[in-house]
Amino acid sequence: MNDPIQQLAQDLDEFAQARDWQQFHSPKNLASALTVEASELLEHFQWLTEEQSRHLDADKRQAVAFEMADVLLYLVQLSSALNIDLMDAARRKMVINAQRYPAEQSRGNSKKHSEF
Incomplete structure (x- = not known):
């Protein structure tokens, strides 16, 4: 396993299993x-x-x-519980943000994309 996020998720899963905590790790509880x-x-x-x-x-x-x-740690556990590739989601979200916030319009201001 080369991906540090996946390795961390596995380590967290093993940590929870050793303590029988999986029963508490629903997506709702992890998000809370x-x-x-x-x-x-x-x-x-x-x-x-x-x-x-x-x-x-x-x-x-x-x-x-x-x-x-x-x-x-909780974010990684939540992504694992929902089988979401967190790094892939982050990369895709950055593409969306680049489209919403073009540098030439966004530089130096804090307006939301809908205010351009």
Whole structure:
């Protein structure tokens, strides 16, 4: 297995099997857990200025890294549960985004594609 995402999915599946957790890993539950972890990630930035959010101290940076890892782990488990090739979906979505947000129209602004 060469794909690191597929290897991570397999490792996560083995981790869950060893603990008999598959029974809890429905797509609904995994999506819910993903949302909770994304909120925990956001909590680290709550009340920070833009500048502060760009310059985290080492402890905060490590805490953020672990929350990001939690988000990734649940996302990979969800993609596995739904048999979705996450890398393929991401690549296809980037093509769609490139069409929605042409560089010449999007450069330097944050408008949504429907506002062009």
